[in-house]
Amino acid sequence: MDDLIQQIIEKKLLPGSKLPSENELAEKYDVPRITVRNALIKLEERSYIYSVQGKGRYLKDKSIPIQLSLTGKTSFTEKMKSMGHDLKTVTISCKKILFEPKIYDILQAKETDTVYQIGRLRIINGVPMAIHYSYVSEHRFPTIKQDSPTIHSMFDYYRQQGTERFSSRKTYLSITFPTLEEQHLLSCNSMVPLIILETDCVDQDSNSILEYTKILYRSDQFKYDITTDP
Known part of the structure; x- marks a missing residue:
């Protein structure tokens, strides 16, 4: 072997x-x-x-090269379009989450606030390659539940809400193996490691938190450029 x-x-x-x-x-x-x-x-x-x-x-055929910008200035959708890939986004979930100190702390939310998890499956050139989970406070975006089915890019959504410049404070990379549900969504088996990218998204002008993001990438489908934006 x-x-x-x-x-x-x-x-x-x-x-x-x-x-x-x-x-x-x-x-x-x-x-x-x-x-x-x-x-x-x-x-x-x-x-x-x-x-x-x-x-x-x-x-198997060659993997697709993808640039992962750790600064949070460029959206996944924008990256794929700039590289000429055919990207399809499917909303797979929009649900309230139970109180989780880590997420609430990042979002600067109160324990009584409602936080939604927006799940989206990313399909590139016909192959499911990533699952994006965006955690958003209803206090910050009151219509997020109604708007979520039509959101393909969170950055575009935030622009519609008046935010133009984005940044991130901290970004973490780790590795896991897919659950049965993730195997089904990503069309992979249990032995394919998933790269986890966790970060926040900040309105650069007001310095307010927009979301906490957790992304699961199929490690067998990407090459990773983790050079940060200048």
């Missing part, structure tokens, strides 16, 4: 190419066929390869 991964890294195996059969690999590495099969299953679980019934296994 490690040797095949190294061949992929060194581009000795190219995207879309067919892998040798289990028998051929067993003979090449002088191991039982079950050992080869287990290695290939793990490579498939990690999204290096995919199977075609009756035809064999193939190396």
Whole structure:
């Protein structure tokens, strides 16, 4: 398995190419066929390869490069448009959340305030690649519940509310593995790590908090440029 991964890294195996059969690999590495099969299953679980019934296994196509700006000045929608990708956004949830100190503290909300979670699935070039959760205080945006089904870009929504310049104070990156629901939404298996980006969005002119954001990215579909904006 490690040797095949190294061949992929060194581009000795190219995207879309067919892998040798289990028998051929067993003979090449002088191991039982079950050992080869287990290695290939793990490579498939990690999204290096995919199977075609009756035809064999193939190396997956190249991932899509994406720039992740950690300053919060540019929206995901704007990034995708600037790179010429076909982006579709589907609202998957709009619900009140229970009091959670971390989120309420970031939003500078009172315990009695209502906070909504707006969930949106990002589909790029026909492939589901990210889930965006925006946490917004109803006190700050009184019509957020009614408006949420039509929101494709939170930055565009905030512009409609009078905010023009955006920034962020803190941004955190971490890794998790998808739940069953996230596997279903992102069309991935349980072994595909998800990159979690957590940040806030601030009205740069008034220095007021607009939202707390949690984004789940499929790690097998992106290359990450985490260079901050100047």
